[in-house]
Amino acid sequence: MPVAVVTDSTAYLPPELVRAHRITLVPLTVVLDGTEGLEGVNVLPADAARALGGRRVSVSTSRPAPEQFAGTYRRLLDTGADGVVSVHLSAGLSGTVEAARLAAAELGDRVAVVDSRSTGMGLGFPALAAAEAAAGGADLSRVRRAALDAVARTTIFFYVDTLDFLRRGGRINAAEALLGTALSVKPIMHMPDGAIVLLDKVRTATRGLARLVDLAVEAAGDVDVDLAVHHLAAPQRAEQLVAALADRLGDRLHTTYVTEAGAVVAAHAGPGLASVVVYRRPRPAEAA
Incomplete structure (x- = not known):
């Protein structure tokens, strides 16, 4: 199996691209009026729009736990991935990259984490570039480089x-x-x-x-x-x-x-x- 690519739910990639490129999404947590859910799983854009449109102030978000990333990485490696490149929401906006790096440290040099320095498809395009490089047979270093090049573009x-x-x-x-x-x-x-x-x-x-x-x-x-x-x-x-x-x-x-x-x-x-x-x-x- 080629290098696996992981990103988070703030990439807002069209679902068909996620499936076609075999990208793994790790969702962030959203709390609406005290009710916690996972972005894109049981908290959808319409839910947030309704909450914000009603001026409810109790809308908050949190990063995935490092254990959630570690479990994802181990599953991909255990099922045959040569390595994992994990591309995430800007460290200037969230602790998601930090959580991913803490998890990656447990797995040595088989996992590389990339800060997209962006969000939305500013994150999605680098994840796609990494997935395309992986599908072409690139090793971990070259897949990581593909993501970084896309960040710059x-x-x-x-x-x-x-x-x-x-x-x-x-x-x-x-x-x-x-x-x-x-x-x-x-x-x-x-x-x-x-x-x-x-x-x-x-x-x-x-x-x-x-x-x-x-x-x-x-x-x-x-x-x-x-x-x-x-x-x-x-x-x-x-x-x-x-x-x-x-x-x-x-x-x-x-x-x-x-x-x-x-x-x-x-x-x-x-x-x-x-x-x-x-x-x-x-x-x-x-x-x-």
Whole structure:
């Protein structure tokens, strides 16, 4: 068996890709009004959207326990995997990577953990790159390198209706949140170093979506790209983004994935989230 690839539930990969690439997902925990569940298993995006839309404040998330990762790694190794590459949510947002590394330390050099420095398909694209390398027969070192190369090729931007949810979750500072609410602006965020940073401010949701398109096209540069569009309870915004990006990028756009953000990101971004993830595909010479 080739190297196995593990990621976590915040990758928001389309289920058909998870199955086709034999990727193992480890879910994060979400607590809604005191009821604990697993993201993507028994806590779905609609559950989080309803909770947040009702302004319930008791929405929290937690990383998987190291024992959960260790059990996953052992199962994959015991069933014939040569090794495991485990790609996860940014260490700047969660302790998930730390938990994975603690588990990997129990298994020596048969498990390599990669910090995607992102979330959503900013994590999903590196996991896919690792899985494709593994399917091609790459060893542990080369599968890990494929994931890291994809991290460097991936950029995420997202729009939120309010900074309040990010402030409550401690993902941005109070001064940035106050700035956004005081001026009634709509923030555009990115993750240049694995942490959420305010990039731009616009006055309306329409301008916010247009700015996301401009930023994604700029990030694409002159190479071919794959895109992912995420939303939370905002399918029409996702449709608008997909149409505008297809028009702007033309033949350079290969594949677009559209998924609803899960409960973990929802808890910190809130309903109305719209996000674009740009994966710059290797040029033919680089791929060779």
